[in-house]
Amino acid sequence: MKTLDPANYDHLKLENQLCFPVYAASRLIIRAYQPHLDALGITYPQYLTLMVLWEEETMTVNEIAHKLLLNTNTITPLLKRLEVMKLVSRSRGIDDERKVMISLTDKGRAMREDASAIPFKLVAGLEDKGLTPSMLLNLKQQLHQLIEGMASF
Amino acid sequence: MKTLDPANYDHLKLENQLCFPVYAASRLIIRAYQPHLDALGITYPQYLTLMVLWEEETMTVNEIAHKLLLNTNTITPLLKRLEVMKLVSRSRGIDDERKVMISLTDKGRAMREDASAIPFKLVAGLEDKGLTPSMLLNLKQQLHQLIEGMASF
DNA sequence: CGCATTTATATCGCGCGCGATAAATATTTA
DNA sequence: TAAATATTTATCGCGCGCGATATAAATGCG
Structure with a gap:
């Protein structure tokens, strides 16, 4: 009756957790991507962001964040870095001045082939x-x- | 013959990737842990580190990093924060002066019950x-x- | 023994990831 | 229409996560 023993902490062992393998697998996968993304000069979250834009060339900051299950305060600076790299352009929405439209540049579009x-x-x-x-x-x-x-x- | 079309980038779509669900699931799990870990005053990586020490009370920095598949330069500052919180103690190895032995304190040991x-x-x-x-x-x-x-x- | 190499940990810099907060614009509502 | 509320993005601070590098101790080797 292992699981009924109040002094038994087996469920707290690393190998019995689901959370750890997910966390570890995520980092291992990112490490595996690293050399390929280094060749493109981008990071893994930047790669994911570009993947979103390769599917739809223009999106708002919110829409991208929603797709990636990230907060906007994570991708706002990320998008600014992509802008510095000339991979995306940023412009205020015409209908709604609060929105910031993110669009792929030619350079950003071209990177899809390298990433393919x-x-x-x-x-x-x-x-x-x-x-x-x-x-x-x-x-x-x-x-x-x-x-x-x-x-x- | 979709996959043979050179202009077809379906394999670059977010939903066709394995990497993204792993990455997203990892963050969602950490978010789910957050309120419970906040109550204990620790972060998710700190929680994993304590789990390792709950299984074996004293380990070197390297052994902990190896268990968590992390680099030592990630957990060195993390362990220092745990030390400040009085959850672990740090001491140089007797046989090998290079090693730093990390040990659970009474407070760190006691937290296992709360985390259980x-x-x-x-x-x-x-x-x-x-x-x-x-x-x-x-x-x-x-x-x-x-x-x-x-x-x- | 003396010196090169390896091992263990630490330091630094940068890019996330996110909670808290702020600022600006749009919408709702009284 | 004026004021309250909601939405969108940005800013700030902190803790990772890791590549590059440094430092000190241990080991190997001629």
Whole structure:
């Protein structure tokens, strides 16, 4: 009756947690992206931001933050750095002066081609480690379920 | 033949990535922990560090970093903050003067009881959202596989 | 033994990530 | 219409997370 013993803290062990593997996996994945993103001169959150804009060329700060499940105070300075790099442009909304429209520049649009090969390289690397695409697909779907459950917190 | 079209960037869409759900799930989980950890006055990485020490009361900086898959330059300042809070003590190794031994204080040991209820609360919250324990267990095991594959990068 | 190399920890700089707060614009409501 | 409220973005402070680098102690090797 391990789990009923009040002095038993097994549920507090690192290996019995869900939170730690998610946290660790996230950092390991970002590390794996690093060399490829270094070649492009961008960071991982910047890469995600560009991915959003590659799907829709112009969005407000709020819309981007919402897509990435980030707060606007995280991406506001990030977007300013992307602007300095000439990857995006920023302009106030015409209809609503509060909004800031973020648009891809030609340079930002062009980076999509350079980035295009990265996911394939990473999946190939994982296959070499014995992680099949179907397993990764399964994992992705389960994570989407988890996110859907948690995003409403 | 979508995937053979050179102008097709579907694999760069956020929703088709594995990296983003892992990254987002990690942050959402940390957010869910936040109110409980605020009550204890610690951050999420500090909580993980204490979990390691609750399993083994005295460890070197390197051993803790290795367990958490973090670099020592991340946890060195973190451990100093835990020391200021009187949750751990730091002392040089006797046999090897380079090592810094991190030990739980009575206060740090006592916090385990307060933390003990947190995982149950979170799992209960997830069950309310329709995420069963067996699904979470499955997810955890898959993530362990992914981490094992990636940690060797 | 003397010197190069390795190991363990610490320091520094930068980019997040987010709570708290502020400032400006838009909307609602009295 | 005037005042209260809400929305959108920005600013600030702090704690990571990590690459690059430094420092000191231990180890290896001729």
